[in-house]
Amino acid sequence: GAGVSQTPSNKVTEKGKYVELRCDPISGHTALYWYRQSLGQGPEFLIYFQGTGAADDSGLPNDRFFAVRPEGSVSTLKIQRTERGDSAVYLCASSLDRDSGANVLTFGAGSRLTVL
């Protein structure tokens, strides 16, 4: 597509529930990133995919968080047993490749998650 698309734009859930957030990157972009942006903060890195594989998941806060990208395009961020502290905007970004530190990311508008 023309840009990075994220759905849903807003998600309200109850503590303990499971949520999935979807990211559709720019067509042809092999690298995909998930970031989390809490209120008043800059984005924090969660996980990065090169193709289908998670090349770096060091930013995932704990084992309740998981992400997949089975066909190397669309990615889903999955959060189990949600907690109120998970409330944030989850940003997805993609780039042509990341074979270099000179890497320009294109961000989606984000999915705002609220855990009640």
Place this chain on the structure above:
Amino acid sequence: AQSVTQPDIHITVSEGASLELRCNYSYGATPYLFWYVQSPGQGLQLLLKYFSGDTLVQGIKGFEAEFKRSQSSFNLRKPSVHWSDAAEYFCAVGNNHNNNDMRFGAGTRLTVKP
């Protein structure tokens, strides 16, 4: 690991006035530096980037930034602010060792007075 500090949480300027947003970074080698802008409900949009070469870089929407190694800074400037520039601005530093570890500052919120 690299880090970024944006000392100003909130800045207010009058329309037509000049603007400078501060960014200081910490990194042991030559950094890759970025400025992004985020409007409410919008994704982060890249304003400009510095990888190497000329330390004064031009970006979109009339913005520019200057990389000053001696001061570990990459301040964003605009000579005349427009009301549509009101937004949140984020400075970011990338790692040049084939690492995806881009670190963002906490952001500076810009308010433009009429």
